[in-house]
Amino acid sequence: MTLLLLPCDVLNPRRVDEHFAAEAEAARAAGLEVALVDHDALARSGDADRAVRRVPEGGEAVYRGWMLRAERYAAFAEALRRRGVVPKTGAEQYRRAHELPGWYRDLAAVTPRSAWTGGDDRADFDRARRELGAGPAVLRDYTKSMKHYWHEAAFIPELGDGDAAWAVARRFRELRDEDMVGGFVLRRFERFVSAEVRTWWAHGRCRLVGAHPDTPDDLPATGPDLSVVAPLVAGLGLPFVTVDLALREDGAWRVVELGDGQVSDRPASIPPAALIDLLREL
Known part of the structure; x- marks a missing residue:
């Protein structure tokens, strides 16, 4: 039987995070076992073994919770395996999807044309900008955009204007701060x-x-x-x-x-x- 792993409440680690409480209730009603993991330990301290200490040993598991960086998920999956628990989604599968x-x-063929960088420097950004070509684009990183800051940190009206495009990228980088994942991604704007x-x-x-x-x-x-x-x-x-x-x-x-x-x-x-x-x- 699949074990459902959910994040615990920050203030009460024996209780499920309120955002996922309805899924926990539905899972138990369907006969699934639910176990709690410490998301903060996974995402911030990187202490994966402490994060999964309440997970019972053995079986297969699927996670439903807050986003994790791919490297944090890999540590999470390895900590589960040390408890004899096999995650339904492996570390490389997670990275590929995330x-x-x-x-x-x-x-x-079915998504806007894109180009990306391996970091956050201007030279790499300009290379990706030229690769995509002139015209409007939407900026993001490997996992997330800042669409709620559309005009200042997401939408680039003209990639041919290098300085204006870089101003959007700088603001995006500032807003994402330590949460930025990978590099810049430029996506051709489609209406x-x-x-x-x-x-x-x-x-x-x-x-x-x-x-x-x-x-x-x-x-x-x-x-x-x-x-x-x-x-x-x-x-x-x-x-x-x-x-x-x-x-x-x-x-x-x-x-x-x-x-x-x-x-x-x-x-x-x-x-x-x-x-x-x-x-x-x-």
């Missing part, structure tokens, strides 16, 4: 005419379609056409991912983001029991 360079080339749709996939099959957590009550009148996307996602060979899609102005459904399902937020409009049913398929 960081854009891991999945971009396989989904290049979307729908809210984003978050789809949930188990072993390459789409099992849930719902709203994006940022717009939990906003779904397009018709669901996304997955006929082109589905074989590409299946080809990644990843056990549990989410794929966010939006409708481009020309009528094509485009992949905005792919993420590891373990750390993808569930919108309030998807019942926790539906997600637990999906986890039981892993």
Whole structure:
């Protein structure tokens, strides 16, 4: 039987983090065992063994919790293995889903054209900027954008204007600070005419379609056409991912983001029991 691992409450480590309480309740109602992990120990101190000390030994496990850097997840997975627990998503699988360079080339046909750097220096940024070519772009790092700071740290109106583009990159770097992952990612700007749709996939099959957590009550009148996307996602060979899609102005459904399902937020409009049913398929 799969063990569900959830983050504990910061103030009461014997209680599940309130954000995941409904999923814990649904899991127990479905007969799954739930164990708590210390997310702060994983993410901040890097003490993975302390983080999993309440996890029972043996069996297989799936995590549902806050984002972890890929290297922190690798330490987490190794600490679980020392307890005889096999994570359903391995460390390299997590990195491939969690960081854009891991999945971009396989989904290049259905996602905005992108170029990225290995760090945060101006020369590497200019190289990526020239690689993408003139025109508007959206800036992010390997895992996250700053879309709530759209004009100052996300949208670049013209990549041909190197100084103006670099000003956006500097502000992005300042805002992300120590949370920045990898390097800069420049994505060709595409005009979307729908809210984003978050789809949930188990072993390459789409099992849930719902709203994006940022717009939990906003779904397009018709669901996304997955006929082109589905074989590409299946080809990644990843056990549990989410794929966010939006409708481009020309009528094509485009992949905005792919993420590891373990750390993808569930919108309030998807019942926790539906997600637990999906986890039981892993």
